[in-house]
Amino acid sequence: MSNTRVAKRLPRDPGPPAWRSIIPEQPRYPKLENKIITDWLIIGGGFAGLSAARRLCQITNTDKIALIEASEIAAGPAGRNSGFMIDLPHELGSGSYQNKIEVDQKHIKLNRQALQFAKDAAEEYSMPTEAVEPSGRINGAVNTDGEKHNKEYAQHLDQLGEQYKNLSSFEMEKITGSTFYKSGLFLPGCLMLQPALYISKLANGISQSNGNKFSIYEHSPAIEIKKNNDSWEIKTPTGSVITKKIIMAVNGHAESFGFFENRLMHVFTYASMTKKLTNDQLTKLGGEKKWGVTPSNPMGSTVRKITGINGDRILIRNRWTFDPSMEVSEQRVSKFGNDQDKSFNDRFPMLSDVEMEYRWAGRLCLSLNSVPAFGEVDKNIYSACCQNGIGTAKGTLAGIGAVDLATNTDSAIVNDMKSYDAPKKLPPKLISYLGANAIIKWRELKAGKEL
Ligand SMILES: Cc1cc2nc3c(=O)[nH]c(=O)nc-3n(C[C@H](O)[C@H](O)[C@H](O)COP(=O)(O)OP(=O)(O)OC[C@H]3O[C@@H](n4cnc5c(N)ncnc54)[C@H](O)[C@@H]3O)c2cc1C
Known part of the structure; x- marks a missing residue:
C-alpha cells in the first residue's frame, strides 16, 4: 500500500x-x-x-x-434528509427468540443514546425548539400490505415492551388532513429534526x-x-x-x-418541498400543525408537514437510485420531481394549487x-x-x-x-449496477400506492 x-x-x-x-x-x-x-x-x-x-x-x-x-x-x-431521528429500527428481528429480542433492545438503547446526544446538544447550545422536537413519527399504511406490516411491527413492539398507538383512518385524517391513509402506527420515541x-x-x-x-x-x-x-x-x-x-x-x-x-453501495433518494402554505391552503388542508409519516413499505413516500421560522410547508421524499459514480444529474432530480408531485396530489387533492419551491437529491451509503x-x-x-x-x-x-x-x-x-x-x-460493478437498479424498480412497482 x-x-x-x-x-x-x-x-x-x-x-x-x-x-x-x-x-x-x-x-x-x-x-x-x-x-x-x-x-x-x-x-x-x-x-x-x-x-x-x-x-x-x-x-x-x-x-x-x-x-x-x-x-x-x-x-x-x-x-x-427528512429529519427522522429514529430510535426504533425500521426492521425488527422476526420471531420471538430471546436473542433477537435482546439484539433489538440493544440497538434501541444505542439509538436512544444518539437521540439523547442530540437533545443534550440542543439544550447546551440553546437551539430553537424546531431544531430537535420529540414529537414522534407515524408509520402510515395505505393498503393491506402496509397494514399487515404495521400489525407485525406492533407485535414485535409488544415483545420488546415498547410504546405505540394504532391510528384509524379517521385519526390519520385528523392529524394529516389527508384521507389517503388507511391507518397508522404512532411511534412516540422518534425525534423530529430540522436537520x-x-x-x-x-x-x-x-x-x-x-x-x-x-x-x-x-x-x-x-x-x-x-x-x-x-x-x-x-x-x-x-x-x-x-x-x-x-x-x-x-x-x-x-x-x-x-x-x-x-x-x-452509493444510493440517492429525492425530495421536494412546497412553497410556504397560505392561510387559505392551511384551512383547506386541516389537520395538525406538524407531523411526520414514514411509509410502511420502505420504497414508499415519506411525508412531513413542518411549521417554523419560515412558515408551514410540506416535504415529500421518494424514489431511490443506485449510483456507484456518486453523482446524479439535475435532470434526474427534476424528472423524479414528477413522482413527488403525483404522490403529493394523491395525498392532498385539496392543495392542487400548491407549488413546490425546492427539489433536491441526496447521497446515502449502504452495505x-x-x-x-x-x-x-x-x-x-x-x-x-x-x-x-x-x-x-x-x-x-x-x-x-x-x-x-x-x-x-x-x-x-x-x-x-x-x-x-x-x-x-x-x-462486479456492472452486475451490481444493473441488478440493484432492477431490484429498486421492481420494489418500487410493488410498493404501488405507498409511493
Ligand atoms: C433525501 C434524504 C432523506 C433522508 N432522510 C433521513 C431520515 O429521515 N433519517 C435518517 O436517519 N437519515 C436520513 N437520510 C440519510 C442521512 O442523511 C445520512 O445517513 C446522513 O447524512 C449520514 O451522515 P454522515 O455524517 O455519515 O454523512 P454525510 O451527512 O454525508 O456527511 C459527510 C460529509 O463529508 C463531506 N465530505 C465528503 N468527502 C469529503 C472530502 N474529501 N473532504 C471533506 N469533506 C468531505 C460531505 O460534503 C458531507 O458533508 C436521508 C438522506 C436523504 C438524501
Whole structure:
C-alpha cells in the first residue's frame, strides 16, 4: 500500500439544500488557506463528523481539533434528509427468540443514546425548539400490505415492551388532513429534526464553546492523505493539515480514498418541498400543525408537514437510485420531481394549487450486509462511515464511537460496532449496477400506492 491516498472524487450535491434555504443565514467558516498542525483532524462535517467533534471536545483537554468540510455545513446530506431521528429500527428481528429480542433492545438503547446526544446538544447550545422536537413519527399504511406490516411491527413492539398507538383512518385524517391513509402506527420515541438547523447550530455551538481548541474549515475538501512518519499530512486545494489522528466521517466517500473498496453501495433518494402554505391552503388542508409519516413499505413516500421560522410547508421524499459514480444529474432530480408531485396530489387533492419551491437529491451509503464501515482503517485513521440510510442516529453513534475507539474509551458503541462483520464485497460493478437498479424498480412497482 502506497503512503499516499488521493481522493478519486469529491462530493456533488444536486439541487438546493432546502432545509438550509428556509432558515436565517447561519455562520460560515473560512477556507483552509495555510498549513496547520493539529492533534485531530475530522474529515466531513455531517452527523458523524460533528458528533465526533463534540465528543472529542468533551473528552480531551488541550488537544487541538480541526474539521474540514468539502462543501458547507448543512449543505450536504446532513441538511438534505427528512429529519427522522429514529430510535426504533425500521426492521425488527422476526420471531420471538430471546436473542433477537435482546439484539433489538440493544440497538434501541444505542439509538436512544444518539437521540439523547442530540437533545443534550440542543439544550447546551440553546437551539430553537424546531431544531430537535420529540414529537414522534407515524408509520402510515395505505393498503393491506402496509397494514399487515404495521400489525407485525406492533407485535414485535409488544415483545420488546415498547410504546405505540394504532391510528384509524379517521385519526390519520385528523392529524394529516389527508384521507389517503388507511391507518397508522404512532411511534412516540422518534425525534423530529430540522436537520439543517440542528447541524448548523451544532457546528456553531461546538465552535463557540471551545474557542481556539476547535476550528471548522468549509470549502476545504481533503484531496490527498499522506503518511509522514508518525503523523498524517492532508492536503486541501489551498492548504494542508499535519495531524496525529484522523476521524474519517465522509460516509460513502470513504471509498473515494480507497477505503472499503467495492464494499459500499452509493444510493440517492429525492425530495421536494412546497412553497410556504397560505392561510387559505392551511384551512383547506386541516389537520395538525406538524407531523411526520414514514411509509410502511420502505420504497414508499415519506411525508412531513413542518411549521417554523419560515412558515408551514410540506416535504415529500421518494424514489431511490443506485449510483456507484456518486453523482446524479439535475435532470434526474427534476424528472423524479414528477413522482413527488403525483404522490403529493394523491395525498392532498385539496392543495392542487400548491407549488413546490425546492427539489433536491441526496447521497446515502449502504452495505450489502447492513453493517457500518467502522474502525481503525490505517494507523490512527478511524472510520465512522456507512450509516445504512439512517444516519441521523447511526452517524451520531459512529462519530462518538470512532472517538471512543481512538481514545481507548470504554464504550458500548464501540463494543457494538466491533461485533459486526466487515461490509460484504459487492458483485462486479456492472452486475451490481444493473441488478440493484432492477431490484429498486421492481420494489418500487410493488410498493404501488405507498409511493
Ligand atoms: C433525501 C434524504 C432523506 C433522508 N432522510 C433521513 C431520515 O429521515 N433519517 C435518517 O436517519 N437519515 C436520513 N437520510 C440519510 C442521512 O442523511 C445520512 O445517513 C446522513 O447524512 C449520514 O451522515 P454522515 O455524517 O455519515 O454523512 P454525510 O451527512 O454525508 O456527511 C459527510 C460529509 O463529508 C463531506 N465530505 C465528503 N468527502 C469529503 C472530502 N474529501 N473532504 C471533506 N469533506 C468531505 C460531505 O460534503 C458531507 O458533508 C436521508 C438522506 C436523504 C438524501
